[in-house]
Amino acid sequence: MASRLTFLFLASLALGCQKEFHSNPRHAHFKALTKRQNDWPPALTETETLLSNSFDANSIDDWAEYYGSQVKLAGLGKEAAEWTRDKWSSNGFTSSLNEYQVYLSYPKHQSLSVTYANGTSSPINVQEPALAEDEVTGRPDSIPTFHGYSASGNVSAEYVYVGRGTQADFDRLVALGVDLKGKIALVKYGSIFRGLKVKNAQDHDMIGAIIFTDPGDDGNVTVANGYEHYPSGPARHPDAVQKGSVLFLSTYPGDPTTPGYPSVEGAPRADTSKVTPKIPSLPISYSAALPLLQALDGHGKTAAEVNRTAWKGALDAEYRTGPAPGVKLSLSNLMEGKITPIWNVIGYINGTNPDETLVIGNHRDTWMIGGTGDPNSGSAILIELSKAFGKLLAGGWKPRRNIVLASWDAEEYGLVGSTEWVEEHVNWLTETAVAYLNIDVAVSGPRPSLDATPELHTIATELMKKVVHPNFGGFNISLYDAWVKSSGGEVGVLGSGSDFTSFLHSGISALDVGSGGGTGDPVWHYHSNYDSYNWMAKFGDPGFHVHATMGKFLSLLAYHLADDEILPFDLPQYTKELKGYLEDLSELIGSEDVDTAELKSAIDVFETRAKEVKALEDQAKLSGDEELVKVVNHKYRDFQRGFISQGGLPNREFYRHVVTAPGLDTGYAAITFPGVSEGVQYGNLTIAQEWVSKTAKGILRAAEILKT
Ligand SMILES: *[C@@H]1O[C@H](CO)[C@@H](O)[C@H](O)[C@H]1NC(C)=O
Ligand SMILES: *[C@@H]1O[C@H](CO)[C@@H](O)[C@H](O)[C@H]1NC(C)=O
Ligand SMILES: *[C@@H]1O[C@H](CO)[C@@H](O)[C@H](O)[C@H]1NC(C)=O
Ligand SMILES: *[C@@H]1O[C@H](CO)[C@@H](O)[C@H](O)[C@H]1NC(C)=O
């Protein structure tokens, strides 16, 4: 397998909020940008200085405190939506609420108990305790732990530990003859989207799933290693639970009752059974998981026999498969599904050129009252960004392009608010959108990371050189240098897991930026009540300086994409990436019988067109000819539309980009040339060969749009 199919379990540089591990593909042939920048301190233009200086860490702290004290569970967060609208409006963006009627599910009753072989039963705690030091964790309006879109049901059965619950884990258990049918899956979080863990269990005739957090994924900062846990120290609280959606994200994001069309009043509703689980599931903490794992000690296959990477976690148990005869779980999960309103906030400034639009967004909904990393850090930054642009507007500035600001609702359930909005406005977006910039978990630690479509790599990395990352490892360095140190200098490939997904799969240039923790940093409580304002202020980003840093970067990027005379796109960079993906694909194919010649020649044509359009850009810049400028801008705006395949990828028509998609069994991480790669992975070479051709045609369509 190519290296891009392996995961980095320990580097928890979370980007999108659906992600807990930074599992971006590093393609084998990538050359990292490792040179330290030499122009230091950076020189900024007058406008860049104004935008940058407008970011105030103290104000961001205030916005973070506001968002960190509101109930914002999808469909319950109208007040925070109205507050956001009013802030953006007062800063100069014309803003309003945008409502959809979507299918969501809410928790009614959740409980779990274990019965041992001797007949003793004991309840397993499924809730997170209130902490005296952190007021929001004890509020009466706190939301209990649950899985969004999980199936209701009461089940009782012996259980089996299934590792991360990937398809490969299940294949291994089947090969070893482990009895899965009719049992409950005990699954470790990590590596793939949680909904796919439940799907894989369901596909193996299991009747329920319990997904637990394991401190083995926290690196060295653990209680077992002598660190104190939150709220007194940087380690994970033993009772922290990761909530989250169990939608089958790699098949279809968005409201599962309205695939492909917006959830407006009166919209017809489809059956959800293809994209939501039929078996109940619950999330639990590591302290709750410990006795369940220990009860399997001595039963079933050993971790060594299973022989899968990271099978064994850090808890004091053998991590054997079980089942243990007579040891049973009783899982009760009662959910209430309903069609209910959600509220995106949409703000805009009209550009002088109505044909070109930049969209900048983050989601606002959370599983808990806090959510200060996910996504309040992004929400707070967008308020500050609207303020910075408001200062430009006050000085009489008008952007060339329309700027749309979006605060999405129901992202957590499965990118619902953004997907419905894109579905409603897809024609206008296809006509005018130049790019979508996403920020979600803007800050959960100090280490920046960046995923983007290739034509945005150059502008994004160049602008990182213009931002100071204060006190990174004790020094003031550029955001760029901090990013190179954190990520190795590789811009990741967009998979899924946040609101860029619907834009990307409509053929729109996209970028996702954030900053997370890594080795030695305080452990962030992803999707837990302990992702709170108090945690952020004490451990995640004391002083909110990293927030300001990320906000400055986003505003510079937005400014250049909205106002540069010629869109700052680098098309030759797209060619380079395509060539790298092709090399990866060749490795994946190995000696299998798939001929990629058609793909290779399409990339050659793309290379020629990319060079030509670059030359045309140079000519437009030199001449200043308005018509020529417009021609180049429109080619840049439109070329990605060519990558969109009518009919979509095999068995998942929503995902239409022929160059990148989330892996079918990853949900978060990208797979490049997905039609071909998954044909090979799943052993269907007919599909693989057919998709060589479909992918090549997509690349040729994009090349044709660039043709001068
Ligand atoms: C039954 O087994 C459990 C788990 O080993 C143990 O904790 C409990 O004390 C036992 N109860 C009795 C009555 O022996
Ligand atoms: C499921 O279990 C819960 C609590 O154990 C109980 O209140 C509920 O009535 C049960 N539901 C069904 C359908 O058996
Ligand atoms: C944990 O600490 C040890 C010893 O200090 C170090 O060698 C190792 O790299 C650390 N591992 C991680 C994942 O931080
Ligand atoms: C475990 O798996 C690795 C590679 O997947 C293989 O090289 C090794 O021989 C296996 N070990 C055992 C004991 O089966």
Ligand SMILES: *[C@@H]1O[C@H](CO)[C@@H](O)[C@H](O)[C@H]1NC(C)=O
């Ligand atoms: C912005 O442009 C749209 C479309 O041309 C128009 O309908 C709208 O009234 C304009 N809004 C403002 C505030 O100028």
Ligand SMILES: *[C@@H]1O[C@H](CO)[C@@H](O)[C@H](O)[C@H]1NC(C)=O
């Ligand atoms: C970093 O810059 C800030 C202000 O820009 C300054 O207060 C601080 O002393 C600097 N820190 C270091 C380590 O140079």
Ligand SMILES: *[C@@H]1O[C@H](CO)[C@@H](O)[C@H](O)[C@H]1NC(C)=O
């Ligand atoms: C491969 O996919 C095609 C198209 O879906 C299907 O007709 C064929 O049966 C598949 N072949 C195998 C071996 O699964």
Ligand SMILES: [Zn+2]
């Ligand atoms: Zn998020």
